């Protein structure tokens with residue numbers, strides 16, 4: 001799957017209208033070098049503690065999702081992120097002095113992570129989620145720094161930025177930063193809310209995929225968690241009413257984050273790396289804090305589901321496709337089979353108004369995934385060759401009407417649009 005990041009869109013347009021002096025405006029947050037030196041000049045047990053905390057924070061912030069090499073080398077970079085204008089790569093953040101961040105001071109590191117400014121003063125593309133990380137505390141940044149500096153240096157040059165002119169002009173990002181404010185911690189929050197916001201919005205950077213973006217790809221912070229389009233898939237709304245309407249309970253949300261499984265589905269698509277490198281390692285307290293921050297202690301009651309009307313012939317055609325190629329794994333009535341495939345009756349994929357995730361999974365399948373608790377999910381095959389576009393449309397309509405409470409309005413054109 002190739003997520004398309006929209007933020008870069010219109011960079012040039014914005015660049016054209018703002019005064020040319022902007023790239024030289026200060027862009028760095030305050031950082032107390034003396035306090036940092038004190039925190040970092042530790043040894044023995046204190047150092048071990050600092051590194052352990054850094055390792056945990058790096059997991060909560062999911063740094064590995066974008067900085068692990070495609071061959072699995074931790075933090076050695078080269079992870080491709082597709083954009084409409086070319087490819088951007090997560091960089092080598094091992095302590096190698098030549099190709100990694102071995103020459104970064106803790107201050108350089110802090111400014112790269114929270115301000116998007118590299119040690120050489122150049123801007124970092126917002127594919128690196130510094131908009132969300134902006135209020136990471138200096139002491140937490142230092143702990144992550146200590147952890148990364150303790151890793152094995154890997155000599156691996158960063159791939160060349162795959163962007164074409166004018167999108168390869170890093171200075172133009174100053175304009176982008178000017179019109180797209182960074183995420184701030186809530187004001188007047190209780191300590192509990194502040195802790196939840198810090199874990200969810202800041203470290204977890206959950207908004208990057210669950211909050212809609214403006215025309216030039218900035219987060220619409222006033223519409224936090226209302227759902228987002230990520231290229232050809234969707235990051236569903238995480239608003240309490242929306243989650244409740246899809247059958248989530250507080251307990252299921254915690255289970256989903258910890259293990260990647262729940263009655264509402266497994267973690268798939270862009271959510272899977274969140275589980276793989278991040279949420280399964282979170283403490284129960286931190287998972288509870290994230291859930292409570294998003295939904296409050298208890299979710300609203302789920303609204304009554306009214307059955308959705310569907311033409312009998314269309315239903316039969318969709319049902320036939322389901323029985324032919326899906327029922328063997330997901331059960332004749334969509335009830336699922338333990339350790340084989342999840343239930344469809346309670347799965348949220350068919351409940352989203354936007355059909356793209358459901359279509360994507362049917363067309364492309366899902367590679368084998370290691371979920372939490374040691375559960376290995378076999379691969380689900382893709383059906384783009386086994387089913388015609390019409391059959392896929394009928395199947396999607398059947399599933400949406402039968403299990404999703406969504407209108408059976410999907411056309412062959414929708415399937416074409418959502419496929420690759």
Ligand code: HEC
Pocket residue numbers: 058061062063064065066067081088089090091092093100101109112113118123124125127128129144
């Ligand atoms: C969603 C993807 C993503 C996540 C998550 C992410 N990064 Fe990045 N990071 C990137 C990309 C992409 C770049 C390079 C951007 C560019 O070329 O301008 C980058 C650049 C950097 C840089 C600048 C280094 C350089 O050589 O240019 C540092 C330091 C860094 N990231 C550290 C971190 C840390 C620490 C975390 C976790 C707290 C993290 N990143 C999480 C995508 C990510």
Ligand code: HEC
Pocket residue numbers: 264265266267268322325326327328329330340341342347348349350358361362366367368369377378379380381383395
């Ligand atoms: C070989 C067994 C197999 C077949 C056949 C199969 N699936 Fe799946 N399906 C799975 C598995 C396993 C998963 C869970 C994958 C994971 O989470 O790693 C899954 C996941 C899904 C999901 C996503 C669940 C989520 O929570 O995100 C949907 C939707 C789905 N299947 C629909 C279908 C449909 C529709 C068909 C028929 C066109 C089908 N599957 C055929 C095994 C199968």
Ligand code: HEC
Pocket residue numbers: 200204205206207208209210230233234235236238243246253256264265266267268269270271272274279290348349357
């Ligand atoms: C890189 C993008 C990305 C990030 C970051 C991300 N998500 Fe997701 N999330 C998705 C996508 C795509 C889905 C839909 C696929 C699925 O359900 O597995 C999803 C699904 C979910 C769902 C299930 C919604 C439903 O009704 O099926 C929950 C809950 C969720 N995410 C919570 C979170 C939380 C909490 C965080 C931060 C710790 C987070 N996400 C970070 C992309 C992301």
